[in-house]
Amino acid sequence: MYLLGRVGQVLGPFDTSDLLMPGGAINMQTPEETLPVLVKLGVQAAVGTVIEVNGKNIKIGKTGIYELDEIVPVEHFRFPYGADADTIVDYVY
Numbered sequence: 147m148y149l150l151g152r153v154g155q156v157l158g159p160f161d162t163s164d165l166l167m168p169g170g171a172i173n174m175q176t177p178e179e180t181l182p183v184l185v186k187l188g189v190q191a192a193v194g195t196v197i198e199v200n201g202k203n204i205k206i207g208k209t210g211i212y213e214l215d216e217i218v219p220v221e222h223f224r225f226p227y228g229a230d231a232d233t234i235v236d237y238v239y
Contacts, residue, residue: 152238152239153236153237153238154236154237154238154239155234155235155236155237156234156235157231157233157234157235158191158229158230158231158232158233158234159228159229159230159231159233160224160225160228160229160233161228162225162226162227162228164224164225164228165222165223165224166223166224166225166235167220167221167222167223167224183217183218183219183220183239184214184217184218184219184220184237184238184239185217185238185239186213186214186215186236186237186238187199187212187213187214187218187220187223187235187236187237188211188212188213188214188234188235188236188237189206189211189212189213189233189234189235189236190210190211190232190233190234190235190236191206191210191212191225191229191230191232191233191234192206192210192229192230192232192233193206193207193208193209193210194206195225195227195229195233196225196226196227197212197223197224197225197226198222198223198224198225198226199214199218199220199222199223200218200220200221200222200223201222203226
């Protein structure tokens with residue numbers, strides 16, 4: 147697989163007050179004048195973990211993996227109930 151863009155990863159644990167985007171752990175500092183958007187987002191977490199993307203809650207299913215393979219302008223991303231140390235967030239922007 148060939149990925150265009152920049153790749154990053156952040157590791158748990160995450161507290162309920164940890165905001166990953168904007169301005170949090172996923173800090174997309176780029177030379178471009180406009181803020182980049184996420185091209186791919188992957189979360190590996192315990193089954194039942196809830197993530198909040200753009201104000202909508204998404205529960206991690208029985209595989210323990212959530213993937214978003216579309217260009218999505220993510221303005222807000224966090225774990226509203228926290229996440230344990232085994233949580234991994236991969237992203238491409």
